Amino acid sequence: MEKTLRFLFFLVLVGLGWAAQAAANPPTVPGRLVLKLKPGQSAAALETAFRTLDVSNVQQKFPRAIAPSPEKPGSVELRGIYQLQVPATLSLDRARAVLLGTGLVEYVEPLYIRLPQYQPNDPGADSTLTSLTxxxxxxxxxxxxxxxxxxxxxxxxxxxxxxxxxxxxxxxxxxxxxxxxxxxxxxxxxxxxxxxxxxxxxxxxxxxxxxxxxxxxxxxxxxxxxxxxxxxxxxxxxxxxxxxxxxxxxxxxxxxxxxxxxxxxxxxxxxxxxxxxxxxxxxxxxxxxxxxxxxxxxxxxxxxxxxxxxxxxxxxxxxxxxxxxxxxxxxxxxxxxxxxxxxxxxxxxxxxxxxxxxxxxxxxxxxxxxxxxxxxxxxxxxxxxxxxxxxxxxxxxxxxxxxxxxxxxxxxxxxxxxxxxxxxxxxxxxxxxxxxxxxxxxxxxKTNLQEARVLSTTFSPTRVVYLPGDSIRLMVTVQNLLQPIADLTVTVTSLSPHVTVRQGSFAAGGLASLARTSNTTTPFRLVVANSGIPLNTKATLRYRLSGAGGFQFDQFVDILLNPDYVVLDGNDMAVTLTSRGNLAFDNLAGTVGAGVTYRGSSNILSEGGLLLATSPTRVSDRLRTRAGQARQSFFSTAQVVRVHPGPRADQEARASFQDSIPVAGSLARSVGVAVRQRAFAWASPGRRDFVVLEYTLKNITADTLKPLYAGLFMDWDMPTSDGTGRNAAAWDSTRSLGYTYALGQPAPNLPAVYAGVKLLRGGAPAVYSFDNNAPVGAPVRLADGFSPAEKFLTLSNGTTQRTAGLPGGADVSQVVGARLTKLAPGDSTTVAFAMMSAPSLLQLQAAADAASFVFATLLPTRLAGFASAFNAYPNPTTGQLQLQLPEDFGPATVLVLDLTGRQVMSLRALGRQVDTNLAGLTPGLYLVRAVGARRVLTRAVVLQ
Incomplete structure (x- = not known):
């Protein structure tokens, strides 16, 4: 049989373009995945999920593998591993979301192609080899x-x-x-x-x-x-x-x-x-x-x-x-x-x-x-x-x-x-x-040898990377492989200046040949430095195993510190924020970042991030574009950092980034905005289901941006027990809340069925919901990419495209944004959103209301101050409202604003007390702003 390399090269080349693998990863077999079922599950239970993903050629990889044995600690089960054929256009993250969302699967991975490690010698090498000896x-x-x-x-x-x-x-x-x-x-x-x-x-x-x-x-x-x-x-x-x-x-x-x-x-x-x-x-x-x-x-x-x-x-x-x-x-x-x-x-x-x-x-x-x-x-x-x-x-x-x-x-x-x-x-x-x-x-x-060895290392909390200020517990399992060892001690030492060992010694005692022990009850304790850590730093820890008679053996383990993202995990919703405007992950492959989770769930956000636009050609983002690629409009000007606790929240994150400044006379493809990003999370009851995202936008061009659109693109993947991943998107106009939810039964042990984004502050609300796999010719269709023109459409189309995925469900995405009338050169404005997740729509709406209240009361704007002397009674109110101004405030104009910043009422205050009635307004949270000659005061009022 004639055998050639051309098919191998074909697989390598195609594999490089499939599933948007990270650059550091080897090529993959195109259109092929492998998954492992959880113990006691069968592949038949995934039939619906397989239909959803158009899976074919499902094969059990190792049907004749032997089962794990309690006599062999650490042995594994291979009979639950299956290989799948999927469409080459299917993203790995989408497949993971649907399959992991069933609750039946341990992992979903591509099949990597590993190449021979052959390095030919130079042509003259053979001439020096004169004899076999x-x-x-x-x-x-x-x-x-x-x-x-x-x-x-x-x-x-x-x-x-x-x-x-x-x-x-x-x-x-x-x-x-x-x-x-x-x-x-x-x-x-x-x-x-x-x-x-x-x-x-x-x-x-x-x-x-x-x-x-x-x-x-x-x-x-x-x-x-x-x-x-x-x-x-x-x-x-x-x-x-x-x-x-x-x-x-x-x-x-x-x-x-x-x-x-x-x-x-x-x-x-x-x-x-x-x-x-x-x-x-x-x-x-x-x-x-x-x-x-x-x-x-x-x-x-x-x-x-x-x-x-x-x-x-x-x-x-x-x-x-x-x-x-x-x-x-x-x-x-x-x-x-x-x-x-x-x-x-x-x-x-x-x-x-x-x-x-x-x-x-x-x-x-x-x-x-x-x-x-x-x-x-x-x-x-x-x-x-x-x-x-x-x-x-x-x-x-x-x-x-x-x-x-x-x-x-x-x-x-x-x-x-x-x-x-x-x-x-x-x-x-x-x-x-x-x-x-x-x-x-x-x-x-040699027969009198000793070697005790760390067999396994467990970090708690378990993370791919650790952030400045993190505390880490480290558990190890040790086995003596050769001759018995007396007085065995395991000492962990940090070889990095960025990690301090607080408790680093474990007295394992005497170990017979093949005996094991662990420090589970008294783990090592480590602390990551609060500052001064370069991006993506590898820190090495050394295990030194030593015993009586002079035995000593070193092993090493590496951890990654200070990535170009942070995770706000202080409440039930853990959110990854990057230095350049992305949410969940910093790359399309979903390998850089910790995603978005809710109460310990698997990742529920496939891709998310900030979108800015002024026209179909002037769009700035770091979201997908086409052929597995992402746009790179934003560059970081200040790395994202996490503050724990922060001055205004239990956890805060800060970052700055911007796009390029359009050159006069050229075909501008960027907007020209500098962004200061702030994020806030609270651990207190009633505030655990949301994270507030605040973006201060500054026009760095010489022209007025009119209008300027800003929004968040969110490709939520809410899993279901039937494995279909059937989602729908909707819009709550009273709350300016766009959300995605799972159709059918929720996945086992997954508390989150709803997730969404609420506009807290900015211009006129906007929402655009769409099916990622819409038919050819649809206004927006992610199956063939996400063009700047499509992104502009999602931001600028108002609130006409409110739902997607109904009635049967689909793989949906949603953009929630705001239309800012204009932003003059050098001026700044703020747009704010709340990301949230909850087990039901009612709880999601409650989280949205709580986020509005928190934003209005704990995160006041810089221009409008809050004063204890500016009071409102009763609050909450069913309509009647009495306002009391400070004694020295003077005549004022009192404005009532909804949470998008739109004025809904205005009245004149000549004295300290003003009486009004809000009964004609939609129930919700409002800002009452008193504008005087020398200052501006604001109060939040809840209308029931």
Missing amino acids: TSQYYLKQIKAYRAWDITRCDSSIVIGITDGGLRLTHEEFRRQIKYNYADPVNGVDDDGDGYVDNFNGWDLANNDNDPGYDINITHGSMVAGVSSAHADNSVGIAGLGNKCRLLPLNIYPNTPSGSFAGVEAVVYAADHNCRVINMSWGAVGGYSRYEQDAMTYAAVNRDAVLVAAAGNTNADLLFYPASYDHVLSVSGVSSTDQKSPSATFSHRVDLVAPGVSILTVSGYHATWSGGPADADYVAVGGTSFSAPLVAAAAALVRWQFPQYTAAQVAAQLRQTTDNIYDLPANSTWINRLGTGRLNVLKALT
Whole structure:
């Protein structure tokens, strides 16, 4: 079967554009998702949600996986994982909202494409390799020859090579493959494992029984040569694994229906008795719970040693799968033990192995001088070839210490490395190249070793990032993997000036081999600095485990501090605010920010943010536009900060940003406004369901902006128990309240069914509700983007478009805004909104009324002062109202304003007392403003 790379490249290119993945993430398989059901749930329960999202080809990923066992703490369930095909135009965040909203699903993720970690050497490298003895220098460097005197392993230990296909007929491989004699090639699944004729291994990417090589993908043969080339055959090279066997598993597609299958190959290898699994592939970023589940299953449920290449980027970064828990991360060094020039380094690296000029099987048909026509070799470099050295060493250790678990084998390898940090060339990377360079002899002969290790870390509160002033509790689970340790102590130290450890010692006491303990009852306590933290700072914490007899072992964990957003979480509604006007998230992928939640719910706001406009072409925002992209009109002038407590609320947030100033004579595409954003949240009863957002807008152009429109775009996703995600949007004109609500039954354990935005202050109210997937030709249709002209329409169309999604429900969005008649050059005005959520419409309306009252009484305008001497009786009132002015106030004009700032009544006050009647007005909250010769006083009045 002819195999080429073009389908892989097609998937990579398409994947780059699908689901608007963050730039730091690897590409994804287009139109494909994976989800995990909560325990006790079935995929059939999601049928309605699947119909809503137009899901097809639902497949259980690992139906034959073994169940988690209480005898194996930390083991996981894989049988609840399903793969879905969805339309390529469906956003990941929309799919997440609908599926997570059912309450039946643990996570929803894309399928990442991980690439081989191959770094070819320069063209002249081969000319220096004059003999086999010198070409495999690394065998002597890692003490392989002496190690083989201890053991050369045997065919019972199998290394799973999850990579490109293998040259099955190659002289170095054909006697090393672990053939499955229980399932010969006869068209029948003789061994009943669900794979027909998997005699030679399996091609997971294309779902066939041919794991053979693609002439363009020789990486698998190169990797397998390092670990498993046939020794003592008088030809070519010797793999470090010697007599261990290998199982070839192809993970790269070569057919139109194929797709990257590294994770599937790991599970297959674990289920087919591979005691060691090598992964010389990966990518920067893209942490996946699905992938971590698969790694945990292989390592804990199936007790396989997982080994992965740490990456070929000369930087300190997380690289997956190497950086997952239960995976040995292997970086590379040269023949002199200096870090390889391109090798990745980090605190997640476990150890290093040679990775420069590694002679191995080429996989091509070129003839190697002195060997048979099918035996060819090449010197290559990269951590791809460091990893299989460690995988082969793990296989030898498994044979030498058959009683060891996979975790103990990993500990044995870590604790027997040779120190490389004494080399001046490596001083830059201390503690970021693991414990040292692989020494196979020591790994097979040392028996008095100790290693206690932090197995898991739990931060409380659980967050992706931590904000200035945050207090953190830190719980750890510790296990002793090797010989018993007495008087074990775990000490946590901050290596960052921005984190202070308040309580950092845990006396674990004596631990027998494989015993565990935790500090759940007395957690470590940390505090983040209140100020002075640069944006997106990584802070490193060091665990130092020490015990009697001189045992000491260090581990590290990183936390991210001071992102370019804050979260107001002081009441029942937690809201993310960014430095540039967005709400919920700072990117379309939904990976930067904590979203918007209500009483511990999942995220309920897919996308939100400020919109400003003066015409269909002059629009400023950072919202979606088209093709998975977002406009970038606003730039930050003062980073968003959280004040806790604030001067006027229990939590406050402040930020400043602006768009560009239109150039005279050019086609202006920006409005030219500087924005000062303020947000307020209260924890007191009656004020827990809303957050007030206040925007002060300043005209920074030389022209009067008339009119100026300002509003909030909100793509709410209120989940339902039937999984349809059927929402509708409506408008409460008496309250200037636009809201979205779930049709049908609310999702289990989700308190929020309604969410909305109320205009508190500004010009004439505006609302525009619409179906995101409206038919082609609709005035606004997010399915094909959100153009500036469409955004202007939503702001400038008044209140005519009040509802959407009725009667059957839809994926809806809403813009709630205000029309400001004009804003002169240099002038400022304020527009204010309240974001809110509640279990019912009645409670939402109550929250809206409470927000109005709070805004009027606790957040007075800067121009109109409040004075205790300006009184109103009775308040609340059913109509009759008596006003009392200060003695020295003098004649005044008394204005009655509704909360949009519109004047509804005016009267003249000549003395201290004024009597009036509000009975003709709509019940609600009003501002009564007395305008005198020297000052302005304001009172809030509630009309019942």
